[in-house]
Amino acid sequence: MSAAMLLRHLWRRHGAALLLLAAGAAFFQWAITQVVPEASQTGFVRELFDMAPAPVRVLFGEELVANLSARGFLGFAYVHPFPLILLGIWAVRVATGALAGEIGRGTMDLIASRPVARAAQVAAAAVAVCAGLAVISAAAWGGTAVGLAQRPLEGVAAADLLPVAGMGLLLFTSAGAVALLISARSREGGPAVSWCAGLLATSYVLDYLARVWSVIAFLRPLSLFRYYEPQRILREGVAGADVAVLSAVGAAALALAFVSFDRRDL
Amino acid sequence: MPPTAPALSSDGLSKHFGPVHALQDLSLRIEQGEVFGFLGPNGAGKTTTIRLLLGLLAPTSGTATVLGETVALGRARWRTDVGYLPGEVAFWPGLSGRQTLNFLARLARRPPVDRPALLERMGLDAATLSRHVHTYSDGMKQKLGLVQALQCRPRLALLDEPTKGLDPLVQQAFYELVGDARRQGMTLLISSHVLTEVERLCDRVAMLRLGKLVFAGDVEEIRRVQRRRVVATFGGDVDHQALAHFGVVIDATPQRVELLVAQQELPALVARLGMLPLADLVVEPPSLEEAFLERYR
Numbered sequence: 001m002s003a004a005m006l007l008r009h010l011w012r013r014h015g016a017a018l019l020l021l022a023a024g025a026a027f028f029q030w031a032i033t034q035v036v037p038e039a040s041q042t043g044f045v046r047e048l049f050d051m052a053p054a055p056v057r058v059l060f061g062e063e064l065v066a067n068l069s070a071r072g073f074l075g076f077a078y079v080h081p082f083p084l085i086l087l088g089i090w091a092v093r094v095a096t097g098a099l100a101g102e103i104g105r106g107t108m109d110l111i112a113s114r115p116v117a118r119a120a121q122v123a124a125a126a127v128a129v130c131a132g133l134a135v136i137s138a139a140a141w142g143g144t145a146v147g148l149a150q151r152p153l154e155g156v157a158a159a160d161l162l163p164v165a166g167m168g169l170l171l172f173t174s175a176g177a178v179a180l181l182i183s184a185r186s187r188e189g190g191p192a193v194s195w196c197a198g199l200l201a202t203s204y205v206l207d208y209l210a211r212v213w214s215v216i217a218f219l220r221p222l223s224l225f226r227y228y229e230p231q232r233i234l235r236e237g238v239a240g241a242d243v244a245v246l247s248a249v250g251a252a253a254l255a256l257a258f259v260s261f262d263r264r265d266l
Numbered sequence: 267m268p269p270t271a272p273a274l275s276s277d278g279l280s281k282h283f284g285p286v287h288a289l290q291d292l293s294l295r296i297e298q299g300e301v302f303g304f305l306g307p308n309g310a311g312k313t314t315t316i317r318l319l320l321g322l323l324a325p326t327s328g329t330a331t332v333l334g335e336t337v338a339l340g341r342a343r344w345r346t347d348v349g350y351l352p353g354e355v356a357f358w359p360g361l362s363g364r365q366t367l368n369f370l371a372r373l374a375r376r377p378p379v380d381r382p383a384l385l386e387r388m389g390l391d392a393a394t395l396s397r398h399v400h401t402y403s404d405g406m407k408q409k410l411g412l413v414q415a416l417q418c419r420p421r422l423a424l425l426d427e428p429t430k431g432l433d434p435l436v437q438q439a440f441y442e443l444v445g446d447a448r449r450q451g452m453t454l455l456i457s458s459h460v461l462t463e464v465e466r467l468c469d470r471v472a473m474l475r476l477g478k479l480v481f482a483g484d485v486e487e488i489r490r491v492q493r494r495r496v497v498a499t500f501g502g503d504v505d506h507q508a509l510a511h512f513g514v515v516i517d518a519t520p521q522r523v524e525l526l527v528a529q530q531e532l533p534a535l536v537a538r539l540g541m542l543p544l545a546d547l548v549v550e551p552p553s554l555e556e557a558f559l560e561r562y563r
Contacts, residue, residue: 109356110414114373114375115345
């Protein structure tokens with residue numbers, strides 16, 4: 001019951017931001033479907049990519065460069081920094097705002113002095129993070145679906161992108177759980193945001209560098225982004241191991257967040 | 267909870283923040299229906315004590331019982347009967363005053379039966395409550411803080427610096443409000459460093475200094491043990507050394523002596539003064555402030 005009230009409270013505070021982020025994700029994916037080159041237009045683009053250095057081709061994705069298909073382009077749109085930033089903003093904003101933010105602002109005293117279990121506070125934040133990420137992911141896929149309905153592309157259906165959106169949701173749910181753990185152990189919202197954003201950015205950069213620089217390739221499994229490869233999902237389907245790793249990281253971080261917040265001084 | 271059980275008690279309660287001993291070995295008992303004052307300068311440990319009693323902090327050692335239940339970080343149920351005003355009250359800037367009160371009342375799981383009366387006493391009208399809290403002055407936030415703490419008629423209210431930022435008229439309204447709460451049988455713990463306020467409102471007080479309990483007892487008891495200030499004015503020159511053994515001479519001229527005298531010494535002093543050319547005699551009742559300052563010097 002307390003968790004439901006806290007959820008309503010979080011919605012009141014973050015609802016407008018969620019609508020904006022979802023609209024941004026939907027518009028971006030819709031726009032991509034409108035600019036994807038058709039098969040007849042890809043020759044020139046292929047020549048351009050062939051001239052590009054290897055790190056740039058890695059950045060855009062192997063499927064895109066190899067096949068220059070609409071599927072490749074659409075897959076790339078799901079690993080583009082813009083939708084990733086939108087999902088990251090939500091995960092970090094809600095996770096840090098709900099616990100560390102309340103403590104730093106001084107409003108945690110008002111909540112924690114009432115008959116509200118600390119676990120309910122963590123649970124409400126976790127549900128808000130997951131639900132918001134689901135809304136943004138669904139909006140992104142909706143943008144793709146609407147775009148493809150307006151402009152059908154050869155060899156790709158909106159349903160093909162559903163597992164990609166689902167894995168993006170799982171990736172950021174896992175990152176959100178880590179953010180919740182950081183928030184549960186912090187005294188101020190600002191430093192918690194910095195830590196979360198820093199970790200996400202580091203994880204993203206590590207994944208990219210490990211792909212283009214063989215010397216540090218062994219570090220790639222340490223990045224959460226290693227387990228989210230839209231073009232591979234489109235080609236081979238979702239890998240069970242990726243789901244397992246992201247789920248395990250998310251579950252472990254969430255469990256630690258519950259324990260940490262329950263035992264700490266407020 | 268049995269009617270004879272204390273509303274609140276602590277046994278050897280201590281809290282250390284690293285090398286800082288914020289509270290040391292506090293043992294206290296507050297009865298049901300009592301208005302209890304918690305005195306001490308900034309950093310004495312008043313807020314730490316209240317936060318320990320609410321289960322916001324885990325004690326380094328010792329235990330506390332509130333409304334018959336042992337305080338622990340994870341336990342939440344007993345807080346249904348507790349109202350709390352933080353020392354640094356803060357709200358969600360994007361919420362209106364009314365939304366804030368509604369949200370906090372729902373979390374308390376008790377109907378806000380006293381809200382209309384409290385709003386009237388605090389002078390918070392409907393238009394004010396419709397505004398976002400970020401437009402409120404500090405005084406208005408403090409009023410809203412008092413309303414949220416007491417609106418659900420808790421059995422125990424912990425008020426940390428309740429009159430901070432309130433103008434004298436609203437302070438008066440707060441004093442009346444405490445009177446109402448007392449009549450309803452509510453137990454109040456009021457933390458303050460405004461001595462006159464505590465003296466006026468509280469049945470008993472505890473004084474803290476550097477995290478240690480310096481004194482706990484009745485306000486009347488403190489006054490009684492506190493030395494009176496006696497000012498004797500004479501029609502001629504008097505040797506003040508003749509009066510020195512009755513108390514402590516704090517100021518003396520040939521025709522005027524000011525001294526601090528214990529209550530039991532007063533009859534003998536008056537008798538001795540009667541033998542001198544006494545022109546005027548003033549015996550000031552001791553104030554809590556004097557007791558406070560004497561213990562903190």
